[in-house]
Structure formats: C-alpha cells, structure tokens
Amino acid sequence: MTRVQRERAEDKKSPNEARVVFSRFRDLRSRTLDVFSNTSRYKENAPIENRNGVLHIGGSSAVELAETHGTPLYVYNEDRIRANYRRVVEAFKRHYEKFSLFYAVKANNSLAVLRILQQEGAGADVSGPTESYLAVRAGFDPQRMLYSGNYHTNDELVQGIRAGIKINLDGISQMRRIIELGLRPEFISFRINPGIGKGGHEDQVYAGPNVKFGIKESEALEAYRMAKEYGIRRFGVHMMTGSNILDENYFETITGILMDIVGRIAKGLSIKFDFVDIGGGLGVPYKPEDNPLNVELVAKKVVERFKQKVAEQGLPKDIVLMMEPGRYLVCDAGVLLARVHSIKEADKIFIGTDAGMNTLLRPAIYGAYHPILLAGDLEAEYRKEVTIVGQICENTDHLARDRLMPVITEGDLLAVLNVGAYGFAMSSQYNTRPRAAEVLVASGQHELIRERETFEDIERRMVVPERLK
Numbered sequence: 001m002t003r004v005q006r007e008r009a010e011d012k013k014s015p016n017e018a019r020v021v022f023s024r025f026r027d028l029r030s031r032t033l034d035v036f037s038n039t040s041r042y043k044e045n046a047p048i049e050n051r052n053g054v055l056h057i058g059g060s061s062a063v064e065l066a067e068t069h070g071t072p073l074y075v076y077n078e079d080r081i082r083a084n085y086r087r088v089v090e091a092f093k094r095h096y097e098k099f100s101l102f103y104a105v106k107a108n109n110s111l112a113v114l115r116i117l118q119q120e121g122a123g124a125d126v127s128g129p130t131e132s133y134l135a136v137r138a139g140f141d142p143q144r145m146l147y148s149g150n151y152h153t154n155d156e157l158v159q160g161i162r163a164g165i166k167i168n169l170d171g172i173s174q175m176r177r178i179i180e181l182g183l184r185p186e187f188i189s190f191r192i193n194p195g196i197g198k199g200g201h202e203d204q205v206y207a208g209p210n211v212k213f214g215i216k217e218s219e220a221l222e223a224y225r226m227a228k229e230y231g232i233r234r235f236g237v238h239m240m241t242g243s244n245i246l247d248e249n250y251f252e253t254i255t256g257i258l259m260d261i262v263g264r265i266a267k268g269l270s271i272k273f274d275f276v277d278i279g280g281g282l283g284v285p286y287k288p289e290d291n292p293l294n295v296e297l298v299a300k301k302v303v304e305r306f307k308q309k310v311a312e313q314g315l316p317k318d319i320v321l322m323m324e325p326g327r328y329l330v331c332d333a334g335v336l337l338a339r340v341h342s343i344k345e346a347d348k349i350f351i352g353t354d355a356g357m358n359t360l361l362r363p364a365i366y367g368a369y370h371p372i373l374l375a376g377d378l379e380a381e382y383r384k385e386v387t388i389v390g391q392i393c394e395n396t397d398h399l400a401r402d403r404l405m406p407v408i409t410e411g412d413l414l415a416v417l418n419v420g421a422y423g424f425a426m427s428s429q430y431n432t433r434p435r436a437a438e439v440l441v442a443s444g445q446h447e448l449i450r451e452r453e454t455f456e457d458i459e460r461r462m463v464v465p466e467r468l469k
C-alpha cells in the first residue's frame with residue numbers, strides 16, 4: 001500500500017466524525033479539575049460544544065462567527081488554551097517543583113495567544129528574531145526565553161545575545177562564530193541529537209540519523225569544551241526529537257537517554273547545568289482512532305526517570321526540568337471555519353471551500369488528518385464520500401481526501417478542527433490570496449485578534465523600479 005492509499009484508508013474509518021470528536025470531550029464538560037485547585041473557579045470545558053446541532057466554540061455559535069467575521073476564519077478558544085497549559089504544568093509540578101514550561105511560539109504566534117500564555121506564567125521558546133520580538137511585545141521576559149532556532153546566522157546570534165535571551169545552538173560552528181564575533185553570552189545551551197526520534201509523521205521526526213537538527217554527543221563534548229574555555233559559566237542542554245507523539249512511554253525513554261549524555265558531559269568537562277530542556281512533542285488526537293495523550297502519566301514517568309538520572313549522574317538537585325510544547329497547548333483550541341462555495345461531481349465529489357493549502361497547509365504537506373464537521377448540522381448522518389479542496393492551483397490542495405461526510409451543499413459552513421497549532425502559522429499568500437482573520441472566543445464573547453489581510457497588505461512591500469513605470 002502506498003502512503004497515499006494508507007492515508008485514504010485511514011480517512012474512511014470515520015463513520016460519524018462529529019460523534020467521535022464530541023465523545024472525546026464528554027467526560028470533560030463542566031468538570032472542575034482538582035489540578036486547578038489553586039484557582040478553583042476554573043472549569044475545564046470541552047473546546048467545542050454541540051448546542052442543538054450547531055457547533056459552538058467558547059460559547060459562540062460557529063454560524064454566527066462566520067457571518068460576523070467572514071470566512072476563512074481561525075477561531076481560538078481562550079479557556080481551552082489556559083486549561084491545556086495548566087494541565088501540563090500542574091502535572092509536572094506535582095512531581096517536580098523545578099519544572100518550567102516555555103511555549104513554542106512557532107505553533108501559533110498571534111499576540112493575543114502569546115499574551116494568554118504569558119499571563120499563565122509560560123516562558124517562550126523562539127526560533128528566531130521575529131518570534132522573540134513578538135514574545136517581548138506580548139510581555140515575555142527575555143530572561144525567560146530560549147532562542148532555539150537552527151542554523152543561526154551571525155545577525156541572529158548578535159540580536160539574540162544582545163536581547164539577553166538564552167541561546168540554544170544547534171551546531172558547533174555557531175559556537176566558533178560567537179567566539180570570532182567576540183559575543184559574550186551569559187548562558188549557552190546546545191541542542192543534542194540523542195540518536196533516536198519519533199513523530200506523528202515521518203517528517204515530524206527531528207532526531208536520529210539523517211536529520212538536520214542538533215549535534216551528536218561526541219560533537220557536543222567538543223562544543224561545551226569550547227564554550228567553557230571561552231569563559232561561559234552557565235549552561236543548559238536541549239533536545240527536540242519529534243512532534244505530535246502520542247506514546248506516553250517515549251518521553252521517559254528519551255529523557256533517560258539525554259540525561260546519560262548530560263551526565264557524561266558534566267563529568268567530562270566539570271560543568272554545571274542549570275537546566276535540561278526535553279523539547280516539545282506532546283501529541284494531540286487528530287484521527288478518530290487516536291487516543292488523547294495522558295499527560296499526567298507522561299509527567300510522572302518523565303520525572304521519575306529524570307530524578308533517577310540526576311542521582312545516578314551526580315547532577316545538581318536543583319537542576320531545572322524544562323519542556324517547550326507548542327501543539328499541545330493550542331491545537332485543539334483552534335477551529336477553522338470555511339464556506340463551501342462550489343461543488344463539482346466528477347470522478348469524485350469535490351467540495352470546494354474558501355480555505356485551501358494557503359490557509360491550512362498540514363493536509364497538503366503531511367497528508368495530515370483534521371476532523372471536519374458540518375458546523376450548522378452536527379446531527380447529520382455521515383454517508384457521502386467526498387474530497388474537500390480549496391481554491392489553489394495545485395492538486396495537493398485539499399483539506400480531506402475521500403472522506404465520509406454528511407450531504408453538503410453550496411453555502412454550507414465547514415469546521416476544520418485541531419488547527420490552533422501550525423494552522424495560521426503555516427499559512428501563506430500563495431495564489432495571491434490574503435491570509436485569514438483570527439478571532440478569540442471566551443465566555444460567549446468574540447474578538448478579532450488578527451484582521452483579514454487585504455489586497456493592499458499583499459501589495460504593500462512590492463516595489464516597481466522607476467525604469468519600468
């Protein structure tokens with residue numbers, strides 16, 4: 001079976017998407033979680049609701065949101081972002097007080113979303129100068145930011161170090177250039193490739209052989225030695241081995257492997273590490289058969305292994321355990337609303353919407369599965385196999401292939417779920433289409449947090465040389 005055939009077969013395993021999706025949240029509805037005992041008013045509600053057959057997000061009707069703000073429209077549920085953050089932090093802190101979470105800004109860079117996570121107490125994991133700029137604008141303290149891009153340019157190193165952000169390097173040559181440039185970071189961390197990785201998709205594996213990220217242990221020893229001899233006194237260590245992982249055992253295993261490497265480097269070079277950052281990667285269920293990740297179990301297992309290795313390797317007892325998830329915090333808080341404009345019955349039934357690979361790229365690049373609901377009629381039977389596409393001039397432009405859906409007619413509103421992470425952030429202006437608007441919902445209120453782009457926005461930076469006028 002080819003990959004595409006496999007994905008299509010998986011697509012078909014979904015007899016009634018709406019029922020599957022809502023059953024995942026059934027036990028959550030209005031349940032006050034004890035993990036929120038410090039903030040007992042806090043209730044964890046499902047990110048989406050079925051109110052009389054109409055999809056509601058954060059108390060607002062999807063149908064009304066689309067009418068008010070137009071489509072395609074990204075909608076984020078504020079309460080869900082807060083609940084996701086608290087679930088992770090409380091789970092880890094219950095087992096280890098010196099746990100710190102830095103939100104991976106690349107997942108969703110909207111200032112309002114950043115602000116929510118900053119208010120919750122997150123630090124920021126930024127992959128470059130623009131993300132660090134936005135994080136500062138959202139109120140993050142540069143001291144609580146990690147600059148973990150890859151293949152940093154000199155300018156980026158200079159900007160990051162001058163801004164006082166902790167620098168995380170993913171290549172030894174970057175350390176050489178820091179020395180050549182005479183930069184004096186207070187702090188240096190390296191991204192280690194611990195030799196194995198895992199991901200929800202083969203292209204989401206970021207460690208192991210043949211990946212472009214990080215440095216191997218042998219090189220890491222040399223890199224930390226170079227940093228120490230240059231006079232750096234404060235160190236961290238980092239890995240990011242894959243994304244969208246739903247295997248609770250994996251995080252513990254990979255933490256153990258990294259901690260052994262950390263121990264050998266610490267002993268070999270007599271250096272003290274301030275933190276160990278085990279990256280992001282916490283997965284979310286996209287496909288009907290996926291089970292939600294048990295974060296409580298992940299935290300328990302990771303911390304047990306971490307503490308065991310701290311003792312075994314003689315590492316400092318106050319060493320900070322860090323994570324930098326992106327997807328887990330924002331993914332299921334986001335819904336993309338798309339209007340069906342044009343239906344074509346050819347070899348297949350093509351449902352043409354105003355959201356395509358320019359709006360949501362994941363299905364086109366990873367064959368990613370996103371649940372799709374008929375927002376105005378959640379009770380409708382799923383009985384017609386259709387392919388849902390956008391308006392982009394590429395045959396990869398689809399939101400779902402050969403998917404069982406209710407009968408859809410032109411004018412209907414579709415809701416694509418789990419798009420809060422790597423949704424808008426990966427969107428483009430391809431085919432010269434303005435990017436979508438974003439709305440934040442909370443307690444039945446909805447506020448625009450990013451205006452829909454206009455033709456003028458697209459034209460703004462274009463220059464026609466005088467001689468061509």
Ligand SMILES: Cc1ncc(COP(=O)(O)O)c(C=O)c1O
Pocket residue numbers: 104106107125148240242243244279280281282324325326327328421
């Ligand atoms: C360095 C780094 N940290 C954190 C993340 C966030 O990963 P995730 O969204 O899987 O949690 C990524 C994602 O690619 C990353 O590259």
